[in-house]
Amino acid sequence: MTVPHSVRIAALVLATTAFYGYVGQLVPQKEVQPPQETVLKADMTTADMVKIGGELMVGKGLCLTCHTIGKSGALRFPDLEGVAARATTRIPGLNEIEYFAKSLYEPDSFIVPGFNPGMPVINKPPIGLTDQEILCVIAFLQTLGGTPTVTLQTSHAYYKAPGATPAAPGGAPGNATPTNATPAKGPVTP
């Protein structure tokens, strides 16, 4: 007995869609949850901040979709290994904390030589890290070729910690208050 053509066509349509559906099951299955609003405790130590900063760089901050840590060769985005050491030399007069703050709040104001602009503004949507979260990220960045010094009381050109010491403690030599950094333009806090 021969199977009617309409039945065969239906079987083919079914088999083809089922096959593609199956291919979809073969690839890694990952559900991406929207970023959680974590509450940062006010009494975090610098070590805690480094840990949180590392998580933020993978997760909510999306940094590692672009950046690499410890890769060389023809790169599309600056590698971040040892960036804390380089950061002190990028813009004369800026210590690494001020430089990182500038890279994150106003990325297009200074472009790393050899790269194209393209870094998003980190405190604005879609990434939208809070000022405290950015401090944690800076703490983590400091570990890449330096020692972390920031605390939640650290202020910089884009953020004034409530009732905190005016200048950033620690950092590399020659880190007077930034001369050419624009003082926070308008309200930076959301």
Added chain:
Amino acid sequence: MNRKLLFVLGPVTGLVMFGAVVLIATFLTNREYKEPYRAPAAIVDATPRAAGLTDEKAAADATNRAKPYVEVEYRAFPVVGSRVAIWAVAQLHLLFAAFVLAVPIFAVLIEAIGYKTGDRRYDRLAHEFTKLLSVSFSLTATFGAALTFMLIILYPKFTNYMMSVFSPTFLPYVGLFFAEAFFLYTYYYGWGKFHPLVHLFLGIGLNVVGTSIMLIANAWLTFMMSPNGISDGGALISTWDAIYNFTWMPINVHRFIANVAFGGSVAAAYAAFKFLHATTDEERAHYDWMGYIGNFVAIIAFLPLPFAGYWLAKEIYAYSQTLGLTMMGGAFSWLFIIQAVLIGNLFLGANYYLWLGMGRVEGARSVQRFIKYLLIAIAVCFMVWATPRSIIATVAEIRAMGGSSHPILGFLGVMSAKNTAVNILILTTFMSFLLYRRTGKTATVSWAKAGHAAQLLIFASAAIIVISLGIYGYFVEASVRIGLSVPQVSSVLFAMVAITTIDVFLFRRPRMTGDVRWGRMPAVSQYVLIFIAVTFTWLMGLMGYVRSGLRQHWHVYGVIRDTSPDAFTPTLGFATQVVSLTVLLFFVLIGFVFWLASLHDLPDYDPVHSPHSPLLAADGHKAERSS
């Protein structure tokens, strides 16, 4: 005792024993002492029942009257949830819309060819294509209305926001829809009733209106991906800027082409459906030809799609690197592996159909021997293209691998290799076409030899340029590498144009060594056409998903956040299941459209001579054949 009885007795005993155990167990538990139930004193209400009821009602009325009006953000759709519901409806709307927009494009072209050449066959073919339109148009409108209502019901706050940005575009949209109905029905019902030029004008009007509808709808959905013309807080600054956002034009172009390819493939599937059910050789010849044309349209439109796709990708990167990387390097990178499987299948199917088609022509052997090389080329390119570019990994893994690309896989998977593979795939398919064109023909012009040599030279140099640039791409800075795709693409385009031009002159007055015998196609070729159509539909579904999935937890990227329970991005496995389901639904509905369109060809119902009488059925066929 005989064996049969034993077989029956075994299970019966088992059941009886099970029953006994249950009985004993219930008996035992029932005997255990239990405290009789008493309502706890606190909830025992002393009020007589009637009084209690009136009190309760009064209290409910009072709260109802005092209820303040609150605007809701979301409402839930039963069972499957809002996301899946709106997803399926939107996708079905898009598929039918794509079909309704695409068919008039090539129907008018074919009609114009018929008018120009005076060949009535083309006119009939164009008419046959438009037969599929009217029911599809109603289905498009139905799904469009369903989509609108569901947006208002399920996503009221977001819909309201879109209204605030795009309010000036909605009424023109409705007006255009009306005009579309006007042109579509006059074009279809007016076939052969007007002067051909008047009729062609109606067809062109239909296309202009249809394309404008698409441009407006694309403005809404591209705005959601790359919002523009609004303040940081989302307030409207300029509607025109909101329309003309970063991805609007690239999506207009990519979609327009994809629609034509999709429409062509579905029309070819219709022809295949008719071919398989055909009873006469003439019918088979006609539908073989129709399927060939449909597939031709699909493939021609398919070839530039990758370029349009890369342009779109480039604009997405230009709008936001983050968005671009989410697409190509982040959570969605595996989706593009699935896309590569689909596109590989499309290329393979299309080439296979062409090779089978060479069997229509006598004396095709000499050409058919090239096919194995083409097949190898396709297989290799396919493998390169399907290699993952980068893999979602944890920080530790990324550190271990020294970057987000796998050390070996990443090497093949970088853009450079993919560009190269796609370009070679396109060249290969183009060669299949060329070979198909020349089956059964021999060039007779005096410079035939030189002509063939020139063609081969151009082909080889294009392939060499593409491949060597692809290799060179590994050794240069990223910013240089991105620029390399331009010479790659232009050498492929140049090769296609140059080789076609030579071919046209080369085969000016060919010696025919074999006739084309339409209809002499194995049935499997028709199933290939249907396979291509399903694959295309699935591809549309998948890419529709990537477009909206890309925004992740945003309704409007970076502006309006998705706070519904569906804000998370589902697994690809889940997404592909939804896509499969909508594709199946689409084919059930389009099967209905096909069936309706072919009712036309059936003899009218006759209460006296039932068509089921075998004698008369045979008669009916005879009558059909002679008409």
